[in-house]
Each structure stands twice: as structure tokens, then as C-alpha cells.
Amino acid sequence: AQKITQTQPGMFVQEKEAVTLDCTYDTSDPSYGLFWYKQPSSGEMIFLIYQGSYDQQNATEGRYSLNFQKARKSANLVISASQLGDSAMYFCAMRPHSGGYQKVTFGTGTKLQVIP
Amino acid sequence: ETGVTQTPRHLVMGMTNKKSLKCEQHLGHNAMYWYKQSAKKPLELMFVYSLEERVENNSVPSRFSPECPNSSHLFLHLHTLQPEDSALYLCASSQEGTGRTTEAFFGQGTRLTVV
Secondary structure, eight states, X not given: OOEEEOOOSEEEEETTSOEEEXXXXXXXXXXXXXXXXXXXXXXXXXXXXXXXXXXXXOOEETTEEEEEETTTTEXXXXXXXXXXXXXXXXXXXXXESSSOGGGOEEOOOEEEEEEO | OOSEEEEOSEEEEOTTOEEEEEEEEOSOOSEEEEEEEOTTSOOEEEEEXXXXXXXXOTTSOTTEEEXXXXXXXXXXXXXXXXXXXXXXXXXXXXXXXXXXXXXXXXXXXXXXXXX
């Protein structure tokens, strides 16, 4: 069974500062992928970044980077130079490499508010 | 044209009504999904149509019934719903069977209110 834990229900960050959103996971699958999604108030879930469990380097996508620590089973999202448009819910998710997307597990999310 | 389009965006329905949610994907994906998102709960997978196979969450009540006429279209038929069914219903699609882990692309959701 898989489990995703996001312990921060809400976070504030000053505009232009960096922020880290925490995500820990638990799985018995030897190979898996970790995802982060952003959900603005409009409702759409927007894919941000992906990290494979066997990737040697931490994933980066523009201002987003994933701090992957496999031994600690954590996959924290780091947003650099926060912008007002970053205010949204952020969801961490994981999926085993074997099996379809129906095996994805989502966390409960973190609400990020960027303050001017 | 966005990748995954859902209609309607908002729906208010009485408990005796019958309505349908529609989802269309323009990404050429071979799998589509319905999720339910309630406040302060993780996304709940309701139904999957993947590679022409249907997979469902056994905890989803029979008052929800999906239909997938082709790989680009997905419907969720609703009848005799309960107030606790009020939620955001998200459709998603992905490409399966490529041998690599892939992300799903989501629509903007239908905000359903049952009165």
C-alpha cells in the first residue's frame, strides 16, 4: 500500500522568497514516481514536476525543484522567487512504475499563500 | 484548445434529478479518469478507463455511472444524488503502456452542488 503525507495544511511566503512544501511517502514498490500538482482556485490540477525513484539527480522545472531524499522517503517541493500567482493548493502524489495511473496516491494538499 | 475540457463548470441539481458530466481530451491519450475532490480529503479515484478496460473503486455508489464511448470522451451520469455528493469532480487523462511513469493531465473540474 502507498501513502502520501503532507503535514502543512497551509503556508505563507513573502513574494520573491523561496518556500519548501513538505511531502513524505511510504511504499513497498521498488520503483515509483513522485509528482507535484498545483491547483489554483479555478480548480484545474496543473502538473508541475516529476521525480523517478531511480533518477540520480533531483528534478528541476524552472522555478520548481524537487528535493528528493530517498532514504528519508521525502520529496519536498521548493519554489524559488515566489510570485503572487503561486498562491494555490499544492498536491504531492506518487505512482508505482508497474500498473496504471489508477494506482496513484495523492496527499491532502498544502495551501500556499504568497504575500505581497 | 485546452488538453482536457470538462463541462459544465458548475452544476446545481436536486436529489431527484438526472444529469451528466462531460469530459473531452485532445491529447491522444489512451486512459481517462474520474476523481472526486471533497474539502480536506485526498483526491478519490472513482473510475478508470484504460486501454479499453474499465476499473472502478468499489466504494463508489451506484448512483454514479461512467460511460466512455471512445478514447477521447468520458461521461459521468448522475442520478438520485445525495447532498454529501457535492464536490469538485475532476476528469484526467494519461498515456499508458509506454513503459515509463507518466503524469496525468486534468480538466478544470465540475463544481457539483446537490440540494
